[in-house]
Amino acid sequence: MRVLVINSGSSSLKYQVRDTTTDEVQANGLIERIGEGNGGPLDHGAAMDLVATELEGVLARRPLDAVGHRVVHGGERFSEPVLINNEITRAIERLNPLAPLHNPANVLGIRAITAKWPELPQVAVFDTAFHRTLPEHAWRYAIPDSLYRKYGIRRYGFHGTSHEFVTGRAAQLLGIPVSEFNAVVAHLGNGVSLTAVQSGASIDTSMGFTPLEGLVMGTRSGDLDPSILVFLQRQGMSADEIDKLLNRDSGLKALAGDNDMRAIVDAAQSGDQRAAMALAVTSYRLAKYIGGYHVAVGGAQAIVFTAGIGENSSAFRQLVADRLGALGISLDSDANKVRSKQARVISAPDSAIPVLVVPTDEEAAIAEATLKVIQAVPR
Ligand code: AMP
Numbered sequence: 315m316r317v318l319v320i321n322s323g324s325s326s327l328k329y330q331v332r333d334t335t336t337d338e339v340q341a342n343g344l345i346e347r348i349g350e351g352n353g354g355p356l357d358h359g360a361a362m363d364l365v366a367t368e369l370e371g372v373l374a375r376r377p378l379d380a381v382g383h384r385v386v387h388g389g390e391r392f393s394e395p396v397l398i399n400n401e402i403t404r405a406i407e408r409l410n411p412l413a414p415l416h417n418p419a420n421v422l423g424i425r426a427i428t429a430k431w432p433e434l435p436q437v438a439v440f441d442t443a444f445h446r447t448l449p450e451h452a453w454r455y456a457i458p459d460s461l462y463r464k465y466g467i468r469r470y471g472f473h474g475t476s477h478e479f480v481t482g483r484a485a486q487l488l489g490i491p492v493s494e495f496n497a498v499v500a501h502l503g504n505g506v507s508l509t510a511v512q513s514g515a516s517i518d519t520s521m522g523f524t525p526l527e528g529l530v531m532g533t534r535s536g537d538l539d540p541s542i543l544v545f546l547q548r549q550g551m552s553a554d555e556i557d558k559l560l561n562r563d564s565g566l567k568a569l570a571g572d573n574d575m576r577a578i579v580d581a582a583q584s585g586d587q588r589a590a591m592a593l594a595v596t597s598y599r600l601a602k603y604i605g606g607y608h609v610a611v612g613g614a615q616a617i618v619f620t621a622g623i624g625e626n627s628s629a630f631r632q633l634v635a636d637r638l639g640a641l642g643i644s645l646d647s648d649a650n651k652v653r654s655k656q657a658r659v660i661s662a663p664d665s666a667i668p669v670l671v672v673p674t675d676e677e678a679a680i681a682e683a684t685l686k687v688i689q690a691v692p693r
Contacts, residue, residue: 315688316340316376317681318369321384322423324415325350327361331372332681339677341372358422362430381427381436382684384475384676386416388440389466395443395683397691398424398436406438412466412523435691437684444474447515452610455523469527471519473501477509478516479679480620480672485514487657487670488616496611498604501674502630503621504532504573508600510607518610520603526560529603530596532573535564537599566592575622579629593633601637608641614667617643619660620674626653631660635669642666 315335321328330342345361347354355361366373383398389409396402403424410417420438427436453469454462461467477499485495492514499509506529510518520528520536529536538560546556567573569592570581581589608614617638623630628650635645643665650660654671661669 315379315685317684318378318381319384319677319680319684320381320423320427321677322358322419324348324419325354327358327365327423329365330677330681331369331378332677334681334685337678341369342677343368358419358426359429362423362426366430378431378434380684380688381431381434382680383420383424383427383436383438384441384680385420385438386441386472387413387470388438388442388446389470390446392438392440393443393446395437395439395687397687398438402438403428412470435688437687439475439680439683441472441474442470444478445471445509445516445519447517448519449517452518467523469519469522471507471509471516472521472525473505473507473509473519474516475676475679475683476501476620476674477507477511477519479676480618480674481509481511481514483657483672484616484618484670487659487672488668490615495616496614497616497618498607498611498614499618499620500600500604500624500634501621502600502619502624502627505534506531506536506600506621506623508603508607510610512611518607530569530599531565533562533565533567535560535568566596569595575627575630579627583629593630597630597633597637600634604634604638605641608667616668616670618670618672620672625671625673631669631671635661643669645669 317332317334319330319332325348327345327348331340333340345355345364348361349357355364385406387409389412391405403421406417407421424436427434448471455468480499481497482492484497485492495511495514497511499511501507505525508520508529509516526534527537543556565573566578570578570589572578578589578592582593604617619631631650632645635643644662645660646662655673657670657672659668660671
C-alpha cells in the first residue's frame with residue numbers, strides 16, 4: 315500500500331510517501347510559513363496544493379491508497395488509530411482546548427486532504443493513544459475531582475506512537491513476545507519522555523496534562539514546584555510569559571545556554587562548568603525516573619534509549635548508566651560508542667538488565683498503523 319503520512323503543524327506541514335510493503339520512503343518534504351504572508355502558502359489548503367504539485371511525478375506512476383495523520387491529542391476517547399469521518403474530525407476538534415497549538419492544525423490538515431482527495435481514506439494516529447492503558451492511580455493528580463470533570467485535567471502522556479513502536483522493536487530484538495515484555499523506554503529528543511511498559515502496555519509515562527511535565531528537555535523545564543508559577547504571577551508575569559518561560563526558555567537551554575546535546579557535551583568536555591551541571595541535572599533526574607519505573611513495571615527486562623539524544627549521544631547514555639549502578643546496570647563502552655541505524659544491545663554481558671538503543675521512526679509507525687486500520691475496514 316502507498317500511504318501519505320502527514321504531520322501538520324500550525325504553520326508547517328511535513329509529509330512522507332511510504333510503501334508499506336517495502337517500507338521504502340518514496341518522497342518527503344516540508345512546507346513552511348503557512349499563513350505567515352511573505353510568499354508562504356495562504357492556508358493549509360494551499361499548502362496541500364503544493365504537496366500535490368511536489369508529488370505529481372511520484373503519484374503519476376501509482377496513486378495513493380490512504381493518508382495517515384499524526385494527531386497530537388486523542389483525549390480519553392481514542393485508544394487506537396481510527397478511520398476518519400466527519401464525526402471523528404469534530405471529536406478531534408473538541409479536544410482543541412487540551413492541545414491548543416496542535417489539534418487545530420491537525421484538523422486543518424485533515425480538512426485540506428478531504429477537500430483535495432475526498433475519496434482517499436484517512437486515518438488518525440494519536441500521540442496519546444498508547445497511554446490510554448495508564449491505571450487511574452498513575453493518571454490522577456491529587457487535586458479536586460471537579461477539575462478533572464470540568465476541564466479534563468489529568469495525565470495523558472505523549473510520544474505514544476514512538477514509545478509503542480520502540481517497545482515492539484525492542485521486544486523483537488530480545489526475542490520476547492511483546493505481550494510479555496516489561497521495559498522502561500526513554501524517548502530523548504528535543505522533547506523528552508519516559509514510559510513504563512508492563513506486558514507490552516504503557517502503565518506510566520512522564521509527560522502529563524501537557525508535554526511539559528517530567529524530565530528536563532531541550533527548552534522545557536519538566537517537573538517543578540507548581541508554587542513557582544503562582545509566585546511568578548505575583549511578581550507580575552502574565553500567563554503567556556510563564557508559558558513561554560517554561561516551554562521555550564527553560565530546560566537545557568536555560569541550564570547550559572544551548573539546547574543541542576552535542577554542543578553541551580563538547581562544552582562540558584572542554585571544562586565548561588555550566589554545561590557539566592546541565593548534564594548532571596538532566597541525567598540525575600532521568601536516572602531517578604528510570605529507577606522509579608523499574609519498580610512500577612515490577613522489574614524491567616530492558617532499558618531502551620531512542621530519539622535524537624537517545625540514539626546518538628553515547629556520552630549522555632553513559633552518564634545515565636553511571637547513575638544506575640544500584641540496579642546492576644553497566645554498559646559495554648565499545649558497544650555504547652557504535653554509531654548505527656540498527657536496533658542494538660549496548661550493555662555489558664554481566665549487566666543485570668540489558669540496555670538497548672532502538673531507533674524510532676514515527677512516520678513508519680503511522681504508515682503501519684494506517685495500513686492496519688484500512689485492512690480492517692470491510693469493503
Ligand atoms: P529529535 O527531537 O529526536 O530530533 O532530537 C533532537 C535532539 O537530538 C537535538 O536537540 C540534539 O540535542 C540531539 N542530537 C541529535 N544528533 C545528536 C548527536 N549526534 N549527538 C548528540 N545529540 C544529538
